[in-house]
């Protein structure tokens with residue numbers, strides 16, 4: 001939910017395609033409120049996009065406004081969380097994938113958080129459940145984090161997981177993204193091992209299954 005006037009102004013800047021204004025609200029909020037970069041994303045970017053998506057769903061906004069808002073937020077995320085290289089260590093990498101849909105901002109944020117936490121990643125990009133199953137069989141990662149935004153993609157996770165069970169793969173599957181934020185029981189229905197409701201949760205899950213990075 002958008003709480004403050006500044007959060008609402010940010011949303012307005014997005015839907016009126018005011019790139020510069022949106023960015024200056026974010027940087028000013030970061031200075032004034034002394035929030036971390038991740039906190040800024042969780043407090044401003046995620047709720048604004050949730051609200052814009054809901055208004056599009058109600059027919060109050062055009063898809064083009066959703067698209068432009070997504071592009072502006074992508075730029076902001078790239079500025080706040082620049083891509084970081086992590087030298088692959090001896091520890092097994094974490095697989096990271098968007099299943100079926102083309103909503104990639106959540107995965108982008110999770111990727112930055114995990115890299116900042118020192119984990120090396122196997123970035124699978126966007127895949128179908130079948131492709132993901134093949135890659136898990138080849139790479140055998142200890143943990144795969146799946147990000148989705150469409151309900152249909154969330155339900156696809158079930159297929160990937162039942163394939164894994166059939167081949168006795170030990171890979172753990174953690175899920176996240178809007179459908180799981182909206183329905184807090186959905187992760188159990190799809191048979192996932194863990195769920196995250198924010199990017200910061202990805203670190204807790206990684207620590208739970210792989211241990212902390214020394």
Ligand code: B12
Nearest residue numbers: 053067070101102103104106147150151176177178196199
């Ligand atoms: C921006 C956006 C788009 C952009 C995407 C741009 C991009 N580069 O990603 C564009 C315009 C391309 C788009 C297209 C479409 N969209 Co759209 N979109 C959105 C919107 C408004 C925001 C999504 C977003 O980026 N949110 C911000 C990110 C950061 O949030 P997040 O993914 O949840 O991630 C956070 C956490 O969940 C967590 N997290 C994420 N993943 C994971 C994983 C793990 C393991 C962990 C621990 C944590 C974690 O970390 C993040 C930070 O906290 C949503 C609304 C919504 N409520 O999400 C609709 C929404 C997802 N879209 C929707 C739809 C229907 C579509 C289209 C089908 C529209 C159309 N008719 O063409 C297409 C489909 C495209 C496709 N095939 O995938 C619907 C889906 C409905 C449903 N029930 O399935 C939504 C929900 C809108 C709505 N309310 O109806 N969309």
